[in-house]
Amino acid sequence: MGKPIRVALVAGEASGDILGAGLMQALKARHPHVEFIGVGGPRMIAEGLTSYFPMERLSVMGLVEVLGRLPELLARRKRLIKTLIAERPDVFVGIDAPDFTLGVELKLRQAGIKTVHYVSPSVWAWRQKRVLKIRESCDLMLTLFPFEAKFYQEHQVPVRFVGHPLADTIGLEADQQAARVALDLPAQGSVVALMPGSRGGEVARLGSLFLDAAQQLRAMRPGVEFVLPCASAERREQVEQLLAGRDLSLTLLDGRSHEALAACDAVLIASGTATLEALLYKRPMVVAYKVAPLTYRILKRLVSSAYISLPNLLAKRLLVPELIQDAATPQSLAETLSPLLDDGAVQTAGFDVIHRTLRCDASVQAADAVLKLIGQD
Missing domain, CATH: 3.40.50.2000 (Glycogen Phosphorylase B;)
Structure with missing residues (x-):
């Protein structure tokens, strides 16, 4: 040595x-x-x-x-x-x-x-x-x-x-109440995190879709609150423009995505590395993604994997719903997300097994x- x-x-x-x-x-x-x-x-x-x-x-x-x-x-x-x-x-x-x-x-x-x-x-x-x-x-x-x-x-x-280092640094259990206090969110009631991505193109494709889905979900569940962490000042400005004219109980955050995940009950999330973070925080999720039609046709021919989201790839089964391209509508996203606010135990049990495997x-x-x-x- x-x-x-x-x-x-x-x-x-x-x-x-x-x-x-x-x-x-x-x-x-x-x-x-x-x-x-x-x-x-x-x-x-x-x-x-x-x-x-x-x-x-x-x-x-x-x-x-x-x-x-x-x-x-x-x-x-x-x-x-x-x-x-x-x-x-x-x-x-x-x-x-x-x-x-x-x-x-x-x-x-x-x-x-x-x-x-x-x-x-x-x-x-x-x-x-x-x-x-x-x-x-x-x-x-x-x-x-x-x-x-x-x-x-x-x-x-x-x-x-x-x-995965994230599995080492994120605890096996998150303190939801402490996160809600830190973010000034209600101690009681349902909170949904909206995570349409960290890049401008992702927010352009998914931002309005996620906000429309949130409005539909709030119509189904009048008391639900929403939180959306913004990766940068540019993304926050982009989201604020999309919010213009909407009546939605939404808290925008500058960064603090981990606190948002700890505080929420469920997540509407773009496919990507953030899905791993949601998994590690044991938060039930619905995964959505959209790309340009031509890009989607090309990717369908190139991609050989049965799933696109990390939770499903790690579970080797359809553990979380994946709503891709035309299947990702505001109505379908809201209807798929709503039951998870009552019972996401199947997902979270699977997440815990994966977390321990990666730790x-x-x-x-x-x-x-x-x-x-x-x-x-």
């Missing part, structure tokens, strides 16, 4: 920075002489990472934005690969951001450096042939979910399921896997 080791890591966005910082903490606890180099955000830098350039230079979303920044991204990746091959770390860990990190992993592995990819892309759902590149690029895949590990085992990719001390598991790979366990 006395021999110094050098670990290179690259994270491309805030969620990866959180994962990377947790992994670094766990590695330092296991191995006192460890050096970190690569690219990361403020959390990873605080843990001791020497970051070659700001992580924000990799945080690009949207096809047009990526195309505009492509020359810079390619140049940065080329320089990073050259630098890391010269530095010869004991292991490289690419954290999510597969379009950037898998290319780095491939070149480093070809140069004889051990490589790990932390957080699987959705290769099990669509573009499954990407698994061939993954198999060529990394010595070890670390997955957050057990069904992902099964997929890689079937495709002869070395893999380890490490659990594995992910950072410690990931550190153990990395150290085993380089013979430092």
Whole structure:
């Protein structure tokens, strides 16, 4: 354990920075002489990472934005690969951001450096042939979910399921009353959280639909209250415009989505990572999603998974209702959500089983896997 080791890591966005910082903490606890180099955000830098350039230079979303920044991204990746091959770390860990990190992993592995990819892309759902590149690029895949590990085992990719850090940080039981006090919501009566997404396009597609469904639900249940956490000032302004002219008992929040989930009785939610948070807070949910008609037709041909929402993928059954595209109407959403305010026990029991499955001390598991790979366990 006395021999110094050098670990290179690259994270491309805030969620990866959180994962990377947790992994670094766990590695330092296991191995006192460890050096970190690569690219990361403020959390990873605080843990001791020497970051070659700001992580924000990799945080690009949207096809047009990526195309505009492509020359810079390619140049940065080329320089990073050259630098890391010269530095010869004991292991490289690419954290999510597969379009950037898998290319780095491939070149480093070809140069004889051990490589790990932390957080699987959705290769099990669509573009499954990407698994061939993954198999060529990394010595070890670390997955957050057990069904992902099964997929890689079937495709002869070395893999380890490490659990999900959110399952470690979110308690097995949420204090609903404390959350309601914190958000100044009624102590009694039904509260429904509306979560139409964190991006402008999602709110544009789902915002009015969710508000219409809320009005229909309130007509069915006159006392119900609503809370909607906004991911940013821009999203709040967008929602406020959609609320103009509506008579709806709705509390808008700046962020605080976890408190909203703890405070509510049920959730109307867009398909995405927020469904995992709702699951971990044990809140019955109805999942909805809409995309442009042409996009939907293309995705139907590409996606091989039976379900789109994480709760159902994790349960391997239809645990939560999924109302997609034309099936997602205000009436259908309200009618599907209403019974969950009386009894969501089937969902919440399933959520509890999944939470305990994912609660594995992910950072410690990931550190153990990395150290085993380089013979430092």
